[in-house]
Amino acid sequence: MIAQLTRNERQLVVVIMLVLAACGLALAGAGQGDPLGAHGFLIMLAAIGGLFWAISGYFAPMPAADRSDSYYDEPSKAGILIAMVWAAIGMFVGVWVAWLLAYPDSTLDAGWASFGRLRPVHTTSVIFGFGGNGLIATSFYVMQRTSRVRMPDQLSPLFVLFGYNLFCVLAVTGYLMGITQSKEYAEPEWYADIWLVIVWVTYLVLYLRTLARRKEPHIYVANWYYLAFIVVVAMLHVVNGLAVPVSWGSAKSYSLFSGVQDAMTQWWYGHNAVAFFLTAGFLGMMYYYLPKRAGRPLYSYRLSIVGFWGITFFYMWAGSHHLHYTALPQWVQTLGMTFSLMLLVPSWAAATNALLTLNGAWHKVRDDATLRFMMVAAVFYGLTTFEGSFLAIRAVNSLSHYTDWTVGHVHAGALGWVAMITFGSIYASVPWLWKREGMYSSRLVEVHFWLALAGTVIYVLAMWNSGIIQGLMWRTYNANGTLAYSFVDSLIAMHPYYIARAIGGLFFLLGALVGCYNIWMTIRAVPQPGSEPAGDVPVPALGGE
Amino acid sequence: MFGLHYWLERKSIGFTLAIIGVASIGGLFEIAPLFTIHQTVEEAPDMRVYTPLELAGRNIYVREGCYACHSQMIRTLRDEVERYGPYSLAVESKYDHPMLWGSKRTGPDLARVGGKYSDEWHVAHMSNPRAVVPESIMPSYARLLANDLRIDDLPRHLRTMRTVGVPYADDMIANAANDAIGQAAPDDPRSEGVTKRYGEATTVRAFDGVPGRLTEMDAMVAYLQILGRLTDAAHKTVASTDAPAGGKSP
Numbered sequence: 001m002i003a004q005l006t007r008n009e010r011q012l013v014v015v016i017m018l019v020l021a022a023c024g025l026a027l028a029g030a031g032q033g034d035p036l037g038a039h040g041f042l043i044m045l046a047a048i049g050g051l052f053w054a055i056s057g058y059f060a061p062m063p064a065a066d067r068s069d070s071y072y073d074e075p076s077k078a079g080i081l082i083a084m085v086w087a088a089i090g091m092f093v094g095v096w097v098a099w100l101l102a103y104p105d106s107t108l109d110a111g112w113a114s115f116g117r118l119r120p121v122h123t124t125s126v127i128f129g130f131g132g133n134g135l136i137a138t139s140f141y142v143m144q145r146t147s148r149v150r151m152p153d154q155l156s157p158l159f160v161l162f163g164y165n166l167f168c169v170l171a172v173t174g175y176l177m178g179i180t181q182s183k184e185y186a187e188p189e190w191y192a193d194i195w196l197v198i199v200w201v202t203y204l205v206l207y208l209r210t211l212a213r214r215k216e217p218h219i220y221v222a223n224w225y226y227l228a229f230i231v232v233v234a235m236l237h238v239v240n241g242l243a244v245p246v247s248w249g250s251a252k253s254y255s256l257f258s259g260v261q262d263a264m265t266q267w268w269y270g271h272n273a274v275a276f277f278l279t280a281g282f283l284g285m286m287y288y289y290l291p292k293r294a295g296r297p298l299y300s301y302r303l304s305i306v307g308f309w310g311i312t313f314f315y316m317w318a319g320s321h322h323l324h325y326t327a328l329p330q331w332v333q334t335l336g337m338t339f340s341l342m343l344l345v346p347s348w349a350a351a352t353n354a355l356l357t358l359n360g361a362w363h364k365v366r367d368d369a370t371l372r373f374m375m376v377a378a379v380f381y382g383l384t385t386f387e388g389s390f391l392a393i394r395a396v397n398s399l400s401h402y403t404d405w406t407v408g409h410v411h412a413g414a415l416g417w418v419a420m421i422t423f424g425s426i427y428a429s430v431p432w433l434w435k436r437e438g439m440y441s442s443r444l445v446e447v448h449f450w451l452a453l454a455g456t457v458i459y460v461l462a463m464w465n466s467g468i469i470q471g472l473m474w475r476t477y478n479a480n481g482t483l484a485y486s487f488v489d490s491l492i493a494m495h496p497y498y499i500a501r502a503i504g505g506l507f508f509l510l511g512a513l514v515g516c517y518n519i520w521m522t523i524r525a526v527p528q529p530g531s532e533p534a535g536d537v538p539v540p541a542l543g544g545e
Numbered sequence: 546m547f548g549l550h551y552w553l554e555r556k557s558i559g560f561t562l563a564i565i566g567v568a569s570i571g572g573l574f575e576i577a578p579l580f581t582i583h584q585t586v587e588e589a590p591d592m593r594v595y596t597p598l599e600l601a602g603r604n605i606y607v608r609e610g611c612y613a614c615h616s617q618m619i620r621t622l623r624d625e626v627e628r629y630g631p632y633s634l635a636v637e638s639k640y641d642h643p644m645l646w647g648s649k650r651t652g653p654d655l656a657r658v659g660g661k662y663s664d665e666w667h668v669a670h671m672s673n674p675r676a677v678v679p680e681s682i683m684p685s686y687a688r689l690l691a692n693d694l695r696i697d698d699l700p701r702h703l704r705t706m707r708t709v710g711v712p713y714a715d716d717m718i719a720n721a722a723n724d725a726i727g728q729a730a731p732d733d734p735r736s737e738g739v740t741k742r743y744g745e746a747t748t749v750r751a752f753d754g755v756p757g758r759l760t761e762m763d764a765m766v767a768y769l770q771i772l773g774r775l776t777d778a779a780h781k782t783v784a785s786t787d788a789p790a791g792g793k794s795p
Binding site for chain 2: 100101228239253261263264302312315318324401403477483491
């Protein structure tokens with residue numbers, strides 16, 4: 001990988017690693033006796049590792065002068081492999097914490113192994129580890145192809161990818177040590193947050209620089225979504241992360257906001273992390289890989305426009321539906337509910353656009369599990385966004401909120417939509433990236449597909465049942481006009497569903513492991529000469545460039 | 546409209562700025578007014594700040610991820626009020642940086658758990674939840690009883706809280722470590738400073754049942770026992786709205 005960097009870029013890697021090691025040393029020194037110190041050492045170790053990597057390849061031959069005639073795919077390859085590793089870790093921890101809810105003693109007797117600390121390890125590993133790396137890897141692939149130009153340099157994509165993963169590692173190891181801001185889906189502390197801002201700005205600049213060099217007059221719709229993902233996640237992250245650290249030597253910080261303002265900011269972030277991380281980014285993926293794999297043009301340009309701007313505008317109002325009947329002023333709740341209902345229009349525009357693109361290619365959906373992953377993802381996207389609008393209605397929310405129904409809804413989206421579209425896109429990209437004729441085994445893709453679908457359906461059905469039962473039991477009155485059930489009564493009623501949920505999750509994990517094996521075997525296979533897709537090269541640079 | 550878009554989608558910077566503009570509107574309309582509209586947070590003149598020991602307990606609550614399973618927000622629904630107590634007011638989490646309203650009740654709501662159980666119950670329950678509630682699925686937190694509470698950095702914690710807007714006085718910050726010891730040691734002379742600074746109603750007890758040693762369990766139980774009791778505002782609101790409706794029987 002280092003061999004593809006120019007002399008200047010190799011020097012820059014050395015400088016970056018030295019600066020990063022110095023920052024790590026400073027944190028380690030300032031954070032003695034605090035968990036921050038451990039993270040300082042971790043950062044320093046990562047930087048020293050990077051330094052050795054840079055030095056080991058420093059004198060390798062220079063990259064080819066005609067490299068702008070090919071796409072730069074090393075970061076995408078690395079990103080896909082890292083995404084699969086995070087998938088295995090995150091889903092394993094997910095299954096573990098699911099069993100803990102059914103059998104609470106099935107864990108180690110250590111602070112890090114308790115449910116409260118493992119749960120954010122699960123959410124961060126799957127959302128940011130698996131999902132985030134999948135997005136970064138595919139966005140590099142897509143932006144080059146749709147712009148028909150190579151990325152402007154070799155270093156910044158690597159910085160984005162590995163910098164982002166350093167953030168993920170800091171986040172996950174932090175939770176195990178008890179470092180958390182407690183803001184859901186934004187748990188990492190101030191120093192990790194600052195690091196992510198640096199990485200993210202580099203990502204945006206890289207994207208814009210690539211677009212600026214594009215050889216296509218129009219920016220393709222997939223890039224609109226990737227851009228919205230990058231830009232809006234930056235806005236959300238900065239505002240929600242505003243906090244004052246206790247000291248430079250302490251991992252702990254106190255949020256700038258408190259109480260009701262903090263709650264609104266948190267769910268403005270939380271819901272739009274769903275919107276712009278888990279929806280916009282993956283719609284970008286869908287808008288490229290689904291038509292490409294189906295061999296069909298996108299159904300409607302106008303639906304794309306309506307869907308894109310509708311999602312960008314409406315979603316930002318919807319966060320307050322997480323706070324129905326709370327101490328949040330009612331006018332904000334009502335606005336959130338209203339916009340959540342309107343959100344159904346652009347959401348279904350996007351889902352419809354995807355499904356109608358498959359017209360004329362349905363026989364491929366039948367035969368090709370990769371395309372079927374994408375099709376089912378679009379269906380789950382439509383179902384989940386419908387359910388989301390439904391749950392945002394105040395009266396429905398009075399029953400569903402605080403229950404497992406929300407968990408079921410989230411997993412319908414996360415497993416059915418996000419993970420399925422990612423697996424579909426990865427199965428499509430791996431042979432393209434590694435220049436293979438196809439995956440090692442299409443039967444194993446088939447196996448993965450059915451494990452994933454079965455796991456999702458079991459999971460979601462279990463959580464619908466438990467959530468609705470829970471909600472009903474909490475509000476049931478007996479003939480005397482008093483509450484019929486104690487909280488513990490509802491807990492006992494959940495037990496069978498918690499077991500079913502863990503089994504559903506296990507299916508999904510097994511599918512992902514099958515995927516890891518299949519991808520590994522595909523890479524190990526000997527490349528077929530001439531299996532390179534025709535025309536998968538940038539538009540040649542014109543003279544003088 | 547589509548013609549305009551045909552033009553816009555060829556401008557990468559223009560497109561990015563358009564995204565920023567369109568995505569900013571919702572937050573500006575919904576969040577910004579919460580800081581300026583006076584009625585958003587009620588008045589509660591009797592409300593006090595967390596003592597250093599309670600704040601340390603709150604930080605342990607955050608550290609262990611308790612908020613993932615326990616909400617601290619009672620909604621304005623009849624069954625919630627009957628199960629947990631008066632519905633939560635915005636003012637009650639005024640000093641919560643960050644708020645811990647939560648989003649999931651794998652366990653019950655804790656907004657008004659303060660005073661509901663004895664200290665001994667909490668210590669026994671956290672040490673081994675299933676010894677107290679056989680059906681419980683809560684993890685055991687016995688190690689809180691074994692861990693000494695870190696107090697040397699408490700003044701800095703209080704000062705940071707003041708930076709973000711919590712009215713801690715200078716002597717509260719200066720005496721934070723002693724106040725933490727004093728609140729869990731009723732026979733210690735340092736306990737007098739706690740009631741002097743945080744009010745006579747402040748609970749001073751050996752929360753973990755072991756006087757003479759300040760553990761994380763002390764802090765945790767002190768925090769749980771103050772939940773819902775920093776102010777009486779919620780009880781007063783319910784009383785005053787109930788009064789005129791008293792004549793109408795259901």
